[in-house]
Amino acid sequence: MSLAAERMGRILPSQTIAITQxxxxxxxxxRDIISLSAGEPDFDTPDFIKKAAIEAIQRGETKYTDVAGxxxxxxxxxxxxxxxxxLDYRPEEVCVSTGGKQVIYNAMxxxxxxxxxxxxxxxxxxxYPxxxxxADGKPVIVPTSPEAGFRLTAEQLRKAITPRTRWLVLNSPCNPTGSAYSREELKALTDVLLEHPQVWILTDDIYAxxxxxxxxxxxxxxxxxxLRERTLTMNGVSKAYAMTGWRIGFSAAPVSLTKELIKLQGQxxxxxxSIAQAAALAAVSGPQDFIGEMVxxxxxxxxxxxxxxxxxPGLSCARPEGAFYVFVSVQQLLGKRTAGGHVLESDxxxxxxxxxxVGVAAVHGTAFLLPGYFRVSYATSTELLEEACRRIARFCEGLV
Known part of the structure; x- marks a missing residue:
């Protein structure tokens, strides 16, 4: 008899982590492998942030902090x-968590x-799903189209909402497409949301x-x-500050929700x-100019x-507006056979x-709920990217 709870049968291991591993x-x-699978900046954490962590250790800031940070x-x-x-949030509306993923988990x-x-x-x-x-919820997946820039339309949102809808999760710029909503596109969505007071919005701004x-x-x-009183704004230090391993994310939301997040996190x-929090403090309150240099x-x-x-030939992709991913269509190449004898029935x-x-690691589009594509991360050196693209081209040219 399996010890695993029934809920564990509903989920799969993270496929991005699996491919990276x-x-x-x-x-x-x-093996000579170029990994374009991880969503992780190749830049080092800036020195002033690392220095803040070291100084926190030296000051003895190695104890428990408040649950919320x-x-x-x-x-x-x-x-x-x-x-x-x-955005006009008060400190008591903020909860600091162990990465952005915990913010989302806590909320659900x-x-x-x-x-x-x-x-x-x-x-x-x-x-997300x-x-x-x-959390015993039901993901309602709404496929977007390349013609719409992989962005949800107001009409699609209106059709997806039912009396049981509790949240809309919105990620802009988006992982995996790099699509970013304009102010006008967001306004079209928020107009729909104003019509449905039972729906909360979790806006994942980690690549903003x-x-x-x-x-x-x-x-x-x-x-x-x-919509402030039913929105959770999520962000963190992992992407913009090159601090993935520090594991700091944060939410800003009405006090009524924030109290529930803190209660859950406390248990x-x-x-x-504490040391990562000291580093994050330096990141968000310190100079920001290095971010523009990375961008x-x-x-x-x-x-x-x-x-x-x-x-x-056979590949196509849009030019992303943000984040550090390219979402590449392979639909024209499915059904072909590789030089090594593999039949490509799926992404x-x-x-x-x-x-x-050819030793290039990427993540298939099905992992991101849209078959027929693969995602590459360009958060790696120019030299490796050039070589990876040559290998991908060679791989595709060998298909029959």
């Missing part, structure tokens, strides 16, 4: 949200009853600082302040690491990858064969 294992065996960090997060988006577990629905535009980050199902061509990053409460992980590098890498892969077959035959 597979690539690491092959590297450890001596240190008062200084909660205040700094509120000030950063105001500076970046003009704290609010969903069995059968409550959560609208998720697809393609979407792999963990699994977290919803762990990583946008290109001077594009403005918008968030829900900024566009429609009347699960309790506070996030400029990412934009050049984006163009390199998009131009190279778009030139490969998962494609990425598995590409890893095995």
């Amino acid at each position: 597979k690539a690491r294992a092959l590297k450890a065996e001596g 240190t008062p200084a960090l909660r205040k700094a997060v509120a000030e950063r949200l105001n500076a970046d988006f003009g 577990v704290a609010t969903l009853n069995a059968g409550d629905e959560v609208v998720i535009p697809a393609p979407a980050w792999v963990s 699994d977290i919803v199902q762990l 600082k990583l946008t290109y061509e001077g594009r403005e990053a918008c968030t829900v409460v900024q566009v429609e302040p009347r 699960s992980t309790s506070n996030a690491c 400029a590098v990412y934009q050049k890498r984006r163009d390199l990858v998009v131009d190279a892969l778009s030139a490969v 998962e077959d494609f990425v598995k064969a590409m890893l095995e035959e």
Whole structure:
């Protein structure tokens, strides 16, 4: 008899993590592998942030903190949200968690009853539907189209909402497509949401600082302040500050919801690491100019990858507006056979064969709820990206 709870049968291991671990294992065996699967900046954490962590250790700040984070960090997060988006949150409306993923998990577990629905535009980050199902909710997946820039339309949202809808999860810029909603596109969605007072909005803004061509990053409460009392704004330090391993995410939401998040966190992980919180405080309250320097590098890498892969017969991809991913269509290549003899019946077959035959790790689109694509991360060096694109082209050219 299995010890696993019934709820564990509803979910799968994270497929992005699984592919990244597979690539690491092959590297450890001596294989020449280029991994474009992880959503992780290749930049080092800035020195002033690392210094803040070291100084916190030296001051003895290695004890428990408040469950919701240190008062200084909660205040700094509120000030950063105001500076970046003009959002007026108070420190008591902020909860600091162990990464953005815990913010989302806390929100779903704290609010969903069995059968409550959560609208998720697809393609979407792999963990959204699994977290919803762990919380006994029902993911309602709404496929978006490349013609709409992989963005949810107001008409689609209106059709997806039912009396059981509890949340809309909105991620902009989006993982895996890099699509970003304009102020006008968000306003069209918020107009629909104003018609449905039972629906809350979780806006995942983790890539909001990583946008290109001077594009403005918008968030829900900024566009429609009347939705403030039923919106959870989520962000963190992992992507914009190159701090993935520090594991700090944060939410800003009405006190009534924030109290429930803190209650749940107090009975699960309790506070996030005190040292990481000190580093995050330095990140959100310190100089921000280095982010623009990273974005400029990412934009050049984006163009390199998009131009190279778009030139490969059978592949196609849009030019992302944010984040650091390219979502590549392989629909024209499915059904073909690789030089190594693998038949490509699905996007998962494609990425598995590409890893095995040319040593490039990517994530298949089915993991992001949209088959027929694969995602590459360009958060790696220009030299590796150039070589990876050459290998992908060689792999595709060998198909028959």
